[in-house]
Amino acid sequence: MSEKKNKPTDAVANIVSLSKRRGFVFQSSEIYGGLNGCWDYGPLGVELLKNIKEEWWKFMTYRDNVEGLDASILMHPKVWEASGHVENFTDPMIDCKQCKARFRLDVLGDSISEKKKEKALSELKNDFKDNPEILSRIEEKINNHGEDDPFNLLLEDEQVGKVLLSKLNCPQCGNANTFTEARKFNLMFKTFVGPVEDSGSVVYLRPETAQGIFVNFLNVQSSARQKLPFGIAQIGKAFRNEINTKNFLFRTREFEQMEMQFFVKPSEAKSWYDYWKVARLDWYKSLGMTASKLRYHDHIKLAHYAAAATDIEYEFPFGWGEIEGIHNRTDYDLSRHEQFSGKSLKYFDDETKEKYIPYIIETSAGASRSFMAFLIDAYYEEEVNGEMRSVLRFHPRLAPIKAAIFPLVNKDGMPEIAREIEKDLRRNFKVFYDDKGAVGRRYRRQDEAGTPFCITVDTQTLEDKTVTVRDRDTMQQERIAIDQLSRYLSDKLLS
Numbered sequence: 028m029s030e031k032k033n034k035p036t037d038a039v040a041n042i043v044s045l046s047k048r049r050g051f052v053f054q055s056s057e058i059y060g061g062l063n064g065c066w067d068y069g070p071l072g073v074e075l076l077k078n079i080k081e082e083w084w085k086f087m088t089y090r091d092n093v094e095g096l097d098a099s100i101l102m103h104p105k106v107w108e109a110s111g112h113v114e115n116f117t118d119p120m121i122d123c124k125q126c127k128a129r130f131r132l133d134v135l136g137d138s139i140s141e142k143k144k145e146k147a148l149s150e151l152k153n154d155f156k157d158n159p160e161i162l163s164r165i166e167e168k169i170n171n172h173g174e175d176d177p178f179n180l181l182l183e184d185e186q187v188g189k190v191l192l193s194k195l196n197c198p199q200c201g202n203a204n205t206f207t208e209a210r211k212f213n214l215m216f217k218t219f220v221g222p223v224e225d226s227g228s229v230v231y232l233r234p235e236t237a238q239g240i241f242v243n244f245l246n247v248q249s250s251a252r253q254k255l256p257f258g259i260a261q262i263g264k265a266f267r268n269e270i271n272t273k274n275f276l277f278r279t280r281e282f283e284q285m286e287m288q289f290f291v292k293p294s295e296a297k298s299w300y301d302y303w304k305v306a307r308l309d310w311y312k313s314l315g316m317t318a319s320k321l322r323y324h325d326h327i328k329l330a331h332y333a334a335a336a337t338d339i340e341y342e343f344p345f346g347w348g349e350i351e352g353i354h355n356r357t358d359y360d361l362s363r364h365e366q367f368s369g370k371s372l373k374y375f376d377d378e379t380k381e382k383y384i385p386y387i388i389e390t391s392a393g394a395s396r397s398f399m400a401f402l403i404d405a406y407y408e409e410e411v412n413g414e415m416r417s418v419l420r421f422h423p424r425l426a427p428i429k430a431a432i433f434p435l436v437n438k439d440g441m442p443e444i445a446r447e448i449e450k451d452l453r454r455n456f457k458v459f460y461d462d463k464g465a466v467g468r469r470y471r472r473q474d475e476a477g478t479p480f481c482i483t484v485d486t487q488t489l490e491d492k493t494v495t496v497r498d499r500d501t502m503q504q505e506r507i508a509i510d511q512l513s514r515y516l517s518d519k520l521l522s
């Protein structure tokens with residue numbers, strides 16, 4: 028069997044088309060032309076997404092020091108003042124006056140060729156050749172840009188940004204000098220509670236699930252009688268009015284997060300940060316994600332509240348991208364909520380008799396981004412006996428359908444036995460019955476859906492009550508007694 032993974036350039040397009048064809052993901056409101064940045068999960072997709080969330084939930088909360096929570100999406104508007112989102116959750120945005128396309132100023136450089144950037148930069152330096160102060164700032168940004176693209180840093184610079192922008196053509200329509208001035212654009216979706224749409228009734232769709240956890244810290248701690256260190260985990264929808272949605276599920280306007288905030292003594296924050304950093308990367312590997320396509324990206328430049336931060340990145344066909352963030356958020360969040368609510372959020376330490384605000388270690392994963400990473404990682408195209416097959420090699424625990432059941436032919440009592448097996452297995456597993464077409468074609472259909480096991484009732488079944496079980500990845504078959512099938516699948520799902 029020779030094997031070939033798709034070329035990066037068409038891998039995302041292949042996944043988008045397979046997703047639609049097989050019912051993983053559809054464009055939202057497709058019959059109306061779609062709604063940008065929103066996607067719907069079809070019959071297979073909803074199973075995969077549910078399985079990812081279930082695995083996360085088990086891994087994170089089936090331990091004695093993490094509790095679950097499901098907070099509401101709408102929260103008191105002051106929450107978002109305390110969190111800093113009202114003031115700071117903004118992207119600088121520019122519009123093209125000609126074609127009306129909208130761009131994020133801080134990443135505009137990513138869509139401009141290196142050659143054009145070089146030209147614009149040399150012109151910029153020339154424009155400021157008589158102003159040594161500005162010229163040295165330009166040089167400083169070019170030479171000491173850290174992890175950032177110096178071109179983008181200069182675009183965001185108040186004094187030189189405008190001049191640099193005037194040298195660029197719109198990446199969409201190609202016209203020169205058509206950009207508006209940059210404006211701050213808040214990414215939170217605003218809506219109103221109650222019948223009156225005035226400023227007093229403004230609420231926001233939460234842009235992250237974390238704040239629901241912070242404000243419930245003492246409720247959970249006291250009701251669950253937890254002591255530090257302990258965590259609160261939550262899975263839920265978050266909404267961000269992203270200026271540029273892109274790359275399928277990678278950057279969407281509505282998405283799901285799987286977040287856990289771990290409350291610790293300040294002196295233990297570093298060791299817990301290290302613990303969760305390792306534990307979270309291992310989780311992706313334990314569910315079959317290719318180890319060489321996962322890496323940490325430790326932040327050098329930290330947010331003002333963070334003492335340490337890393338991203339777990341996956342190598343998507345379009346490059347490395349964050350799928351989860353792990354942060355030491357210090358006592359920033361609880362202090363801010365204490366300040367804005369006027370309520371004490373201090374923890375009383377029984378042992379030391381001290382009262383203090385705990386530090387927080389956050390693990391914040393995107394369910395939909397992980398979904399995309401698991402889907403892309405599992406996708407292979409390979410040649411089998413001169414024919415191409417597409418296969419999704421999901422870990423059995425993530426696979427939307429655990430087993431498919433086929434009667435070899437639609438006669439001789441085979442369908443009846445197969446239906447009995449289906450009925451029996453369906454009590455515990457998501458299974459699928461298929462009696463259409465040649466068995467080879469039925470296997471291919473299941474390979475493409477990622478079903479790890481195909482069970483076939485054949486002539487020998489009529490004699491000895493055994494069936495063949497074909498493994499999706501090795502394509503090997505073994506004979507299993509019908510009454511052992513349930514145990515067989517359970518064992519495979521536990522491994």
Ligand code: ATP
Nearest residue numbers: 267269277278279282349350351352391392393396
């Ligand atoms: P990015 O820099 O990619 O916008 P972020 O640093 O703002 O991400 P966080 O606020 O740390 O992301 O959110 C935690 C996780 O939520 C991310 O690792 C990602 O998996 C997911 N996430 C964030 N924004 C989006 C989005 N627009 N669409 C899908 N998933 C998202």
